[in-house]
Amino acid sequence: MTENTDLLTLRSVSKSYGPVPVLHDIDLSIRDGEFLTVLGPSGSGKTTVLRLIGGLEPLTSGEIHLDGQDISRMPINRRPFNTVFQDYALFPHMTVSGNVGYGLSVRHVRRKEIARRVAEALELVQLGRFADRFPAQLSGGQRQRVALARALICQPRLILLDEPLAALDLELRRQMQEFLKSIQREIKTTFLFVTHDQEEAIGMADRICVMQAGHIRQLGTPHELYYKPNCEFVARFFGENNLVAGKLGPVQGEQRPIETALGRLVCSISGQPHLKAAADGASAFAAFRPEALHLANGEDSGNRFSGTIADLAFAGSSTVATITAGANGAAQRLRLRVPSRIDGSALKSGETVSLSFAPHEGHLVLA
Amino acid sequence: MNALPRPSTIFLAAITTLVAVLLYSPLFVPIVSSFFTISQGNVDWSSPTLSTYAALAENHDILAALRTTLIVGVCTVILSVVSGTLLALYYHGRRSGRSFLQFIIFLPFLMPPIISGLALLIFFREIGLERSLLTVVIGHTVFVLAIVYRTVLMRLQSMSRTLVEASYDLGATGWQTFWRIILPNLSSAMVGGAILAFALSFDETMITILVTGTQSTLPVRLWAMMRLGFSPDINALVALILMFTVLLCVLAARFLIPRQMATERT
Incomplete structure (x- = not known):
């Protein structure tokens, strides 16, 4: 996997909810294998970007390209992306292994294969012992890791994370930041991480995309954003x-x-x-x-x-x-x-x- | 909450107890007296017996009525759970037309049963449908649909929207999402609704009297027995129906009160 090749490209993407515009002409390229953080205050449109890429919402205008092919109208269940939701969205009636294996089982992968890959994924997120528990029996951090394992078991091209650490307390959040980063290095999958917390963004991202009021203000490494902000908003918002x-x-x-x-x-x-x-x-x-x-x-x-x-x-x-x-x-x-x-x-x-x-x-x- | 002065607390407790006794003690009279025989119009308190229950078991009319009641109940439950769930699914998240539909669904439940029953009777006659167990089942379904619809809809509304999104996101089709995510999360609400629907159908009398053909259900049979005079097996029957209804309500509460999917099992 070579870096600097574009995996996903957004071309003048706009989104309105009825008459209310939330994204204005967004252009964004996500590189293969990078950890890209979309950072912005609430109402900046950052979650909308993630939902558009994931296919949870239709575009109002513009195109999304994956490997150069237009996937703007590809239905959500065909897109090779998986999401870690803010509330984790674990299925309450399934065990941890049921949750993690769901993406494989709906694709009719053989039982033996599912069991093997679920065990692998749970090993990766260090939850091997919890395979038979229900989500209600897990702590916040453990649920978070189940959601991550469930998202990465289908080997998506891109993992979308929607403020996944927002509900955790400070200490756990720090641990999870390191954990996410180390997993990302290990599986070398592209991560798109949405957050409003600039400290979180600095600590984890290869590149950060700062958004405000439906516009991308600046895209660059944490170092560039910190030392060469290109506008007053970024200069004030970032650190x-x-x-x-x-x-x-x-x-x-x-x-x-x-x-x-x-x-x-x-x-x-x-x-x-x-x-x-x-x-x-x-x-x-x-x-x-x-x-x-x-x-x-x-x-x-x-x-x-x-x-x-x-x-x-x-x-x-x-x-x-x-x-x-x-x-x-x-x-x-x-x-x-x-x-x-x-x-x-x-x-x-x-x-x-x-x-x-x-x-x-x-x-x-x-x- | 502010603590009341002691005399008023005692006063309130006394009033509450009195009201409770006045309201609920009649319920226990038939239960208690079902264990005694009646001779010459007076209850014979000297020797408790199960003979009234034995007499009940040998009463073929009552057994037939019980069978009819069960058939009607089961059919009503199936019909109302399927259609109530479908209606709830269809109207969940929809804005237009929902309040009108809810009004229609709740109307038969809130109207005096005699009005619903008469309306149905006239309707069946107009379309030329003979009065039979089928008309009874339809009448009961119309009556209990509101309960099932409401129960399922409330569960749907409390279900996080991201569960469905997560299912699609993981590659599931709409059909898979319905069978594997939505339905399992609704199942306890559907069971609870079914039990309530059964309990309602079990002792529905007014509509049943109006739309039934030759067969009578248990409450209708009871009604007929009462007109012929008070007999001890009525006490036994009332006691049995009462216990059964209480049992159903306890069961329904177990399914409808949200609880964790499973308590500690490890």
Whole structure:
């Protein structure tokens, strides 16, 4: 299985429920063997994308191609995809092995073969001992794994997961994230994972597709989304960020200055041609992560400004300071994240400090 | 809930007990007296006996009526469960026309039985259908359909829609989904509905009297016996019917109250 070949392609796919449009002209390619996460707030249309691919809903317009062939009108039970539902949708009247074997038994696979493959699938999700239990006798995490085993036993080309971890508590969710990731590596099947939790997305995905209001805002690796968001929405939605509004100055090689209330800030624009092409004076934001911001020392050349520490919040391994910076009337609230120290942080509330971030750790997004 | 002052609690308890005794004690009179014989119009309390039950067992009219009742009950159950389930499946998830259909289905159940019975009687005469056990079965089915429909529909509505989606998603056809997912999840509701339908059919009197031919069911037979005078085997019959009905209700409750598919078995 080679990566970078497209398994599934959505071509200008739209979906409306009656007069209400929920997806506008979506184009999306899913690569063979990747773990693609569709991330978005509720109402962004992310679950609709999954339901359209799975065939649970008809398209309003557009096409879905699998290996280059149009499957837009292929009925749900013929599509080589399987879904892990948010509520797991385990059949309550069947045992675990009955549930897992269902996809094979409706295809009239021989009993012996079913038994062998069910045992294999349950082994993979570490539920071998629970084969004869009913779903009502399992914990949330176990049900989750049954649903996964049931989806992957038919060896689908693509597994669709609809917020499958939403109902689990935090610790179990972390375990399941690692577990899902390891299974995906083991069986090398393409996973399409829908979630509203950006931490979950960062932790698991090869690529993330950020959606908002029925549009795809950005598609890229977690690293790209984190360090090179292409719009204000992604910059704000994906991880903590500081955004300072301003007007773009003239391009300086791989960097570009922006005039803000905090003064002139220089940010990197490498690899982002649309930022190079933007007109001088265009409205934009300087964006820099709380961990990129630091207390200025003598060596910092640019991007210096002073601020007052309004609040300090201890968050375990790190401490987050809320800082008010900029001239009166145009005051900005910024976040600064520094490693916590056992003897208490060096920062004090109410103190005025000089702050800085390196130009290559700042980026720009157009307003 | 706020606790009431003690005197009012006692007062309430007394009233409740009195009402319960007044309402329900008559039910126990025939049961108790069925174990005693009646001589010269008075109950002979001196020696309890099962002779009334023995007399009942030898009464061929009653045995024939019992057989008729069972035949009618079974036929009614089959007809009403099949058609009630089909109607519930058809109208589940449909918006248009559903409230009208429900109204139609519930009408015979809520109307005075004598009106339903008369309406059916006139209808059968108009279409030239002889009064027989068939007309009784039709009458009972019309009457109990609402119960089965309602029971099955409620189960359908509580069933997660994703179960059906999951079945299709796993490659099942519509037919496979129906037989292997939908029907098994409805089965306990159907059994519960069937038991209730049987209990209703078992003691339905008014409609039966109007639409039956020459054969009479147990309650109709009882009605006829009462007109001829009070006899001790009536007590025995009433006691038996009462126990049977209670048994059916207990059974129905077991199937209709949601419970886990299976308790710990490992």
